Amino acid sequence: MTDSRDFVRSLGADNAAWWADRDVRLDPAAPPAARLAQIRARMRQGVYNELRSVELIAAWIPHVPEKEIRDLLPGQLDDEHRHYHLLRRRLQDLGQDPDDYPPLPEWEALFDWLVACRARPTWEKLALFQFAGETQSCDGFETLIALADDVDPESAALYRGQILPDEYRHAGIGRRALTLLCDTPERQAAARAACREMNERVFGAYRAHRARVDRGA
Ligand SMILES: [Fe+2]
Numbered sequence: 001m002t003d004s005r006d007f008v009r010s011l012g013a014d015n016a017a018w019w020a021d022r023d024v025r026l027d028p029a030a031p032p033a034a035r036l037a038q039i040r041a042r043m044r045q046g047v048y049n050e051l052r053s054v055e056l057i058a059a060w061i062p063h064v065p066e067k068e069i070r071d072l073l074p075g076q077l078d079d080e081h082r083h084y085h086l087l088r089r090r091l092q093d094l095g096q097d098p099d100d101y102p103p104l105p106e107w108e109a110l111f112d113w114l115v116a117c118r119a120r121p122t123w124e125k126l127a128l129f130q131f132a133g134e135t136q137s138c139d140g141f142e143t144l145i146a147l148a149d150d151v152d153p154e155s156a157a158l159y160r161g162q163i164l165p166d167e168y169r170h171a172g173i174g175r176r177a178l179t180l181l182c183d184t185p186e187r188q189a190a191a192r193a194a195c196r197e198m199n200e201r202v203f204g205a206y207r208a209h210r211a212r213v214d215r216g217a
Pocket residue numbers: 050053079080083167
């Protein structure tokens with residue numbers, strides 16, 4: 001059997017390879033005005049996603065019996081709640097009403113599904129959200145920051161200084177959970193399958209999101 005540390009490393013590398021060229025939410029080649037529109041759409045969606053992350057973690061905490069991992073989740077919940085308020089305030093400063101956007105079905109479905117996964121074993125749940133999801137979020141934020149630096153430097157600074165460091169910590173919770181718990185071939189296979197499931201669902205949401213932004217909807 002693969003040692004759990006080696007397993008986590010190789011699963012992380014496989015996920016990263018899977019995601020190459022699949023974060024279609026932002027187009028680095030787009031002219032500045034279109035890029036800014038894509039960034040603002042990401043920020044508006046971020047308000048929704050951060051709040052749903054709070055709800056998701058609250059729903060999961062009672063279903064994470066492993067104390068060492070459960071103890072890390074309230075801190076993550078707190079971070080996501082702070083991110084929600086930070087992004088709302090930034091949109092308000094930009095003259096936008098953060099309450100003026102209806103939930104988009106692709107993201108609503110993703111979070112509804114994640115909440116419904118609450119009873120799955122911890123190594124599957126945390127493979128879904130913290131390990132696969134949050135790691136991809138970090139890559140997505142790195143891209144967002146790089147593409148926002150010239151067209152919206154204040155938002156880039158907000159993400160760089162006050163959101164991204166927390167998201168790296170959340171991805172670390174996923175790595176820690178899988179390192180601790182994926183100590184049998186069965187658990188490793190289940191965690192790997194959970195990552196694939198999550199990656200495919202998130203990619204579906206990204207594609208729907210981008211199509212909507214391109215339509216100007
Ligand atoms: Fe967050």
